[in-house]
Amino acid sequence: MIGSRREGFIGRVMLVALMAVTILPFVSLFATALQPSGTYPLGLQWPAHPQWGNFTQAFEAAQMGKLLESSVLIVAGVVPVSVLIATMAGFAIGHLRMPGSRLAFVLFLIGLTLPFEGVITPLYYEVQGMGLLNTRWAIILPLIGLFMPFSVYWMRAHFVTASADLTDAARTDGVNTWQLFWRIHVPLARPAIASLTILLFLFTWNQFLLAIVLVDDPTKRTMAGALGAFQGQWGTNIPLLCAGSLIILVPTLAVFLIFQRHFVVALLQGSLKG
C-alpha cells in the first residue's frame, strides 16, 4: 500500500516534469515576445514593461491577415476533396472489393512510408509544366495526391469492418451502389471521416516542404511555410520573431483545444494505423 502510494507520487512528479519541459518553449516564446522590439533579451525573464504592441507589429509585418486567408484557402482546397475521394476509394477497396482491389490496395501501400523529399524534385518540374508554380494550386493538388496512401488506408480500415448484411439487405431492396455508399455507408463512417478530417487539416496547415519549394510568395503559402519566410526576414529581431511565431501558432492551438478529445484520439489512431 505504502509502496504504491510512493509510486503514485513519483509518477506525479515525473509527469509534472515532462509537462514543464513541454511547455517551456511556449513560455519562453511568450516572455520574449513581450520584450522591447529589436533588443537582445537574456534567457527567460518577465519584461519590466510588457510590449503588447509587438503582437500588432508582428501581425502587420507578417501580413498575418493574408497568411491566414491563404492557409484557409489551401485547407479548403485540400481537405474536403481528399476526404471525399479517399472515402470512396476506401469503400471500394474495403467493402465492394471489386476484382483486383487487392492490387489497388498494395499500390496505395507503396506510398505509406514515402518521405515527401523522395518526390519533391519531379513534383517541381511537373507543377511547372502545368503552369501552376507560385499559385496555391501548386500546394493543393500535390498534397491531395500525397495524402491518398494514408487516407485510403485509414478509410479502408473502417470499411473492412462495415456490415455486409446491411449491404445485402439494401441490395435486395434494389439500391444501387451509389445510393448504397451515400445513404448507408457514409453516415455510418462518420467517426472515421471526422478523425481523418482533423488529421488532414493538421497535416495541411503545418506543411512546410511543398510550400517553400513550390511557392515563392509567402502570402500564397501555408502558415508553416510563411513562418519560414518570416524567420528569414525578421530572424534578427527576436522579440518580433517570437511574437510572430506565437500568432501563427494560435489558430492550430485554438482548433486543438476546441476539438481536444477528437484530436488526441485521432492522432493516436492515426499513428497506430499508419
Place this chain on the structure above:
Amino acid sequence: MLDRSTSRHRAVHEPAGSRRVPWRKPGARWAGWLFAAPALGMYGLFVLRPLTLTVQYSLYQWDGIGPSTWAGLSNYATVFSDPALLGIIGNAFKLIISFSVIPVLIGLAAAVVIRRISTSRLAVMARTVLFLPQVIPLVAAGIAWSWLLSSTGVANQFLSAIGLARITRAWLGDFNTALPAVGLIGAWVLVGLCTVLLMSGMTKIDPSLYEAARIDGAGLWREFTAVTLPSIRQEIAVCVTVTVIAALSSFDIVYISTQGGPGGVTMVPGLEIYELAFSHRQVGLASALAVVLVVLVLVCVLPIQRLARKEGPR
C-alpha cells in the same frame, strides 16, 4: 486497429462477404473501380509518376534547365563514395538515437510510472499538454528551440544558474553540439507522442496479469519484462516506426534551426536533396539521394512492421 472491438466485428462479418446477394448487372462488380478512380488518379499523378521520374532523373546528369546526359549509375556511385554525402546519411542514422531511441525509452519509463495514476485529473491534463508539440508546425518548434538554445537563451541561463557557466555556448552553432541539439528538438516533439501512445497501450493490460506476476514473486523489473513489454509490443512498434521515419526524413527542424550548419555537421538527406536540386542544380545527384532515402526508410521500417505482426497478439 486500435480498438479490439473492430477486429471482433471483422471476424463475424468477413466470411459474410463471400455469400453476397448476386449482383443485378454484370458490370456492377467492377463499379468499385469507378469509386477508386479519383483517388488512384490523384495518387498516380502526384506520387507514382514523380516517384518513377525520381528514379529516371537519378540516372541522368541534369542541371534542371538544359539538356540532360545519360549517367548510368554514376550518381549512385557518388552517393555511396562521397565522404560528405555518406556523412549526411550517417547523420540521419545518428538522429534515430534522439528522435527514436530516447523518446521511446523516456516514454516507456514515464508510462510505467504514470500507469498507476492514469485516471487522475493530472494524467488527463498531461495527455493534452504532451500533445501540444504534435499540433504545432515543426517550423515553430524549430524557431522556439533555436532561441532557447542560443547563446543568450534559457538553456545557458539555467546552466549558469546551477554553476555550469563554463559549458555554456551557442548549442546549435557549435561543431560538437549542433547535431545533438537538433536531436533534442526532435526528442521534444516526439516524447509526448510516445508517452501517450505507450500509456494508452498499458491501460488496456488486464490487471490480473500483474496480480499473477506478484503472486509468483516477480519483482518490478521482472513484471515489466514479463507482463508490460509483451502486452504493448504493438504500440512500441508504432512508436519506433513513426519516430524512425521522422528521423530519417527530417527536414523542417534542420532547415529552421541550423540550415545544415555549422560546416555541414547537421546536414540531413532531406535538406541535402533540397539544396542539390534547387540551389546547386544537380538534379541527378539529388534524385539518386532521394531514391536512397526512400529505400532506407523502407529497409528500416518494414522489419519493424513484420516483427510486430508476426509475434503480436493479432
